[in-house]
Amino acid sequence: MRDLILQIARALVDNPDLVSVNEVCGDQTSIIELKVAKEDLGKVIGKKGRTAHAMRVILNAASTKLRKMAVLQIIE
Numbered sequence: 001m002r003d004l005i006l007q008i009a010r011a012l013v014d015n016p017d018l019v020s021v022n023e024v025c026g027d028q029t030s031i032i033e034l035k036v037a038k039e040d041l042g043k044v045i046g047k048k049g050r051t052a053h054a055m056r057v058i059l060n061a062a063s064t065k066l067r068k069m070a071v072l073q074i075i076e
Contacts, residue, residue, distance in 0.1 A: 001062055001070055005032055008055055013040035029069045032059065036074075044074060 002023040010016035018037040023030055036044050045052045056072050063070035 001030060001059060001066075002032060004062055005034055005055065005059060005072065008058070009034055009036060009044060012043050012051065013037065014043070015040055029071065030063070031071050031073060034072060034074050038076070041074070041076060 002021050006019065006021045009019045009021070013019060013036055015037045018040070020035045022033040022035075024033070034044065043051070044055075046054075052072070052074060059070050059072050
């Protein structure tokens, strides 16, 4: 799931080298922390949060297949 978010985020931003994804795994839940450059933050969030919401929907679909729960956090 970490690689999935990494690929999506790198495709969206202008500085793909500054994208970092950290995954904190628990028993049933994984927290995926996405960090991008400050000037690319708006591109990852999108208008009214639509891009971030779409990334969360894709992540939930992938995590459901693995029978885990995943949460995406975008860090400034």
